[in-house]
Amino acid sequence: ELKVEQNPLFLSMQEGKNYTIYCNYSTTSDRLYWYRQDPGKSLESLFVLLSNGAVKQEGRLMASLDTKARLSTLHITAAVHDLSATYFCAVDIDMNRDDKIIFGKGTRLHILP
Amino acid sequence: DVKVTQSSRYLVKRTGEKVFLECVQDMDHENMFWYRQDPGLGLRLIYFSYDVKMKEKGDIPEGYSVSREKKERFSLILESASTNQTSMYLCASSFGTGFGYGYTFGSGTRLTVV
Numbered sequence: 228e229l230k231v232e233q234n235p236l237f238l239s240m241q242e243g244k245n246y247t248i249y250c251n252y253s254t255t256s257d258r259l260y261w262y263r264q265d266p267g268k269s270l271e272s273l274f275v276l277l278s279n280g281a282v283k284q285e286g287r288l289m290a291s292l293d294t295k296a297r298l299s300t301l302h303i304t305a306a307v308h309d310l311s312a313t314y315f316c317a318v319d320i321d322m323n324r325d326d327k328i329i330f331g332k333g334t335r336l337h338i339l340p
Numbered sequence: 341d342v343k344v345t346q347s348s349r350y351l352v353k354r355t356g357e358k359v360f361l362e363c364v365q366d367m368d369h370e371n372m373f374w375y376r377q378d379p380g381l382g383l384r385l386i387y388f389s390y391d392v393k394m395k396e397k398g399d400i401p402e403g404y405s406v407s408r409e410k411k412e413r414f415s416l417i418l419e420s421a422s423t424n425q426t427s428m429y430l431c432a433s434s435f436g437t438g439f440g441y442g443y444t445f446g447s448g449t450r451l452t453v454v
Binding site for chain 2: 267
């Protein structure tokens with residue numbers, strides 16, 4: 228059974244600190260996505276990682292993918308309150324040549340001023 | 341910009357009612373999906389469709405059905421709504437076949453069944 232596990236599931240941190248969210252998955256894939264969800268809202272695409280060693284950065288967020296370790300990380304640098312949200316990783320697996328994405332349970336990030 | 345539009349943001353229905361949730365996308369995407377999201381349970385796939393008139397069960401299809409008569413529209417149907425179907429429902433679409441663009445989500449419908 229394919230599993231996508233995020234940790235931590237909940238993170239409370241101070242503004243200005245750095246932290247990393249981890250996403251482990253249990254099957255071969257070279258496509259991984261990160262999404263952000265604000266309370267009461269839908270999911271918004273943050274990063275698309277399409278190969279081993281891929282690294283993407285947007286502002287204070289940086290995502291990377293290690294397909295051999297089946298691990299992706301989302302690193303937060305010098306956190307600010309606006310980054311408070313729930314972050315989901317999702318792994319793309321081929322089902323008869325069609326995409327099917329499996330989501331982790333999400334990491335709820337709360338940044339304290 | 342790709343748009344996935346869900347017809348209602350908030351919906352309140354009575355137990356036993358037949359409920360239709362509509363989703364329309366405007367980018368000619370092949371694949372469409374319905375999820376429900378509940379606290380602590382993450383996103384759970386209800387049904388998906390890779391083509392017109394085609395549907396596949398996801399992880400929790402019981403109590404739901406779907407319809408895809410046109411490529412751009414994917415409807416979720418609650419045959420007889422129950423209180424345990426109170427949830428946030430998210431529609432998503434994608435190009436599919438390994439393009440690697442991921443999903444585009446609609447804004448969600450928060451359904452309350454009373």
